[in-house]
Structures are given as C-alpha cells and as structure tokens.
Amino acid sequence: MTGVFGLSAEQLTGVLRSAALAPSVHNTQPWRFRVAEDRVELYPDLSRRLPATDPVDRELRLSCGAALFNLRLALRGHGVTPLVTLMPGSEAPGALAIVRAGGRRPPDDETAALVDAIPDRRTNRRPFREVVVPVRHRQALVRAAERERAWLHVVADREERAKVQSLVAKAHRVQAADPGVREELLAWTGPRGGDGVPPRSAGNRPAPQDEWSFRDFQARERPPGKDYESDPLVVVLCSFYDGPSAELQTGQALQRVLLTATTFGLSASFLSQPVEVRPVRDELRRALGGTLVPQTVLRVGFGSPVPASPRRPVAELVDSPL
C-alpha cells in the first residue's frame, strides 16, 4: 500500500528516521512530524527546549533545519523532489516547514553519496589526526553552505584564530558560571536512553593544556598523550540575516556541510559557546566584519571512528501511526 509521496509506510518511516539522524543541540532531538495526505509537516518539540543555553530557541531551529535537510535528501533518495515552505503560518500554525512533492526524478550521484552519509555522520569530539584538510575539501564545504543560502567563514590566519579561540574561552567561562546552563548540560549528559549525549560520545575530558575550550560532557579521564590536534580547520557557519527563517535555512546548510564533510572522510565537532552567549556572539559578529550573522562554530579534521549517539524511535516523533 502506498501513502504520502507514493511511499510505503516502511519507506516513509525510513525517511523520518533519516530526518531524526540529524545533529541537535545536546541531542535533544527537538522535532515532531505530522504526516498528512499530500505532505509532511515539521514542528518544534517545545518540551525539549533548553531555556538557559538556548533562550530564544535559535539552536532548536538550527537542529530542526538539519533534520529538514535530511528529510529533503531522503525523499530525493526515493526519487521524490521535495517542495519546501518554511514558516508556513496559518496554513499549519506552529509548523516550521511543510514538505510537499514537486515531481519525481531519480537521484543523481551526489545525492546518493549524501544519502549514504546520513547514518555515517557523527559529532566527533575526540582528537583529530595531525593532517591538514586539503584546500579542495575546504572549498567544497564552503560551496555546500552556499548551496543552502548560508555562508561558511573559514578562520584563516593566526590572528583571527586567536580571536575566535579567546571568544570561545570567554563564552565558556560565562556558561560555566551559569547554574541554568550547567544544569541543562548535566540533565542531557550521561546514560539516558534514547537521547542526550552518552559517555561513549563524550570525547575527551577537557584539560588545562587544550587550546580550544570544549564542553564537558562528563567524559572519562583522558589517556596520557591524547591531546587535541594542533591546527584544526575552524569554520563559522553564518546566515545573511537574522531570525527564525534564517536559522532554519542555516540548519539545512549545516547538515549539507556536515554530510559533505562525511563523504570526504572528514569529522566535525561543535564549539557553540560563543554563539550561545549573546554579548560574545555580538563580538564574534563584529570580528567577522559585522554583516554576517554567526550561527555555529565547527572544528573539522580527520578523526578516528566514533560510535553513533542514540535516537528516539520514529513512532515517538509522529502524531499518529504511519
């Protein structure tokens, strides 16, 4: 039996499972889906907000944008061309997006490679190898962001790198002194079941010699000699304007960048502190020239394999059985 977009219930479940494999802040998976006759609607799951870390739900929308990109991609993988309306308003009150079918076309090679990368992509918080990311890979990541109408700023020279590093450290200190942020980190860290950041994904416990301030997800003590790489590729993913639509757009760009990186065997992790602390985010924006809106900071390099983090089953993400 076929249903929405001409897909079987099993295929549609697979498409939604792909959507749910997107990254999300603290692995909150803040998305819900409503399947109707001719469309899938994406909603924020406001019970999964992080009011202290993400008070205006900006990262919640980035996460949902990443899930939307996977949804689009998985549909393309089935030969369905998705037609997306962002922030549809009264047509679906509260929805972040409506996805309809805009025709059929077999997936091209690039689409197939990105679809294959969906289950392989992971946030890799461990040290990367001391290998420089080739220029052509870097350029492909910049193009991936552009394709989704966002901008990937590559932190290029030593001076800018030192500036970004100091902003990460500054925001990290602000958050470390904020009981609300600390509480949320603890609540979503450790063994929880189908969500949150489990110990196996936590990376290395931060140490005083680290150049970049990483979040402490209660990782085990690090083995001796396991220091971070000396010169990771650091990029700032930016939107061209501010607001919820730009955040959804940038979330899609984030996921295209991360999946493109995965196809090259590259790993990435996040350094979100400077975009979460408003005054520091303003400083970062000024440091980048004042026009682009910084949405997230990534560290990219060649890592060793890491285990997948958990996901909730699709049945928990939909309003009615498929």
Ligand SMILES: Cc1cc2nc3c(=O)[nH]c(=O)nc-3n(C[C@H](O)[C@H](O)[C@H](O)COP(=O)(O)O)c2cc1C
């Ligand atoms: C908007 C956003 C911000 C994030 N910020 C951080 C961060 O600052 N530090 C970090 O280690 N991981 C960060 N993450 C990664 C999530 O914790 C990760 O995606 C989630 O735990 C699921 O794991 P996975 O990406 O391996 O599937 C962020 C993810 C998103 C989408």
